[in-house]
Amino acid sequence: AQSVSQHNHHVILSEAASLELGCNYSYGGTVNLFWYVQYPGQHLQLLLKYFSGDPLVKGIKGFEAEFIKSKFSFNLRKPSVQWSDTAEYFCAVNAPPPGSARQLTFGSGTQLTVLP
Amino acid sequence: KAGVTQTPRYLIKTRGQQVTLSCSPISGHRSVSWYQQTPGQGLQFLFEYFSETQRNKGNFPGRFSGRQFSNSRSEMNVSTLELGDSALYLCASSGQSSTDTQYFGPGTRLTVL
Numbered sequence: 001a002q003s004v005s006q007h008n009h010h011v012i013l014s015e016a017a018s019l020e021l022g023c024n025y026s027y028g029g030t031v032n033l034f035w036y037v038q039y040p041g042q043h044l045q046l047l048l049k050y051f052s053g054d055p056l057v058k059g060i061k062g063f064e065a066e067f068i069k070s071k072f073s074f075n076l077r078k079p080s081v082q083w084s085d086t087a088e089y090f091c092a093v094n095a096p097p098p099g100s101a102r103q104l105t106f107g108s109g110t111q112l113t114v115l116p
Numbered sequence: 117k118a119g120v121t122q123t124p125r126y127l128i129k130t131r132g133q134q135v136t137l138s139c140s141p142i143s144g145h146r147s148v149s150w151y152q153q154t155p156g157q158g159l160q161f162l163f164e165y166f167s168e169t170q171r172n173k174g175n176f177p178g179r180f181s182g183r184q185f186s187n188s189r190s191e192m193n194v195s196t197l198e199l200g201d202s203a204l205y206l207c208a209s210s211g212q213s214s215t216d217t218q219y220f221g222p223g224t225r226l227t228v229l
Contacts, residue, residue, distance in 0.1 A: 101214035
């Protein structure tokens, strides 16, 4: 079965620090990869997604992620975090066939706290 | 454009009861997926419906079921509730293409006593 690992459960940074959140998945075939964010009291929303093409994907709010197939990784980065980035971040991957592209397997999440 | 709506937002039930949760997708979306979110297990896929047909089902017991109506609204039902069913149930909708973004609703918080 597909699995997704997010090794950092809680990350605490000061404003303006750089961010990198790790995400590794297990399936060796073609994958679609996602990062979702859940701000306090809000819905899950999509930060960015990778389906194919350029492995460096840019998302909303200055976030980007790099797909490295050989490492089964899709790490999320932001050069300079803000207090408003405090949230929980989830990495997700679609199910391998015959599963649907909409059937997502999520990592356990990383709580990011940015100190002002 | 209105987002995904879920009703009710909060629900308290006792063991052995059954519950029905509702999800209204974004207008024009025909795919609805359901997820269960708990502190211990995280976000887990329950099932996906597209044009009233269940396309995929996650690894949950048969007590968990769902359906989708012709207007794309979806319901999920949990029968014979157990304490472990306490969770946030999230619904997500998306368009026809498999590359379309899934938009999540606010969830229904179910507490089983």
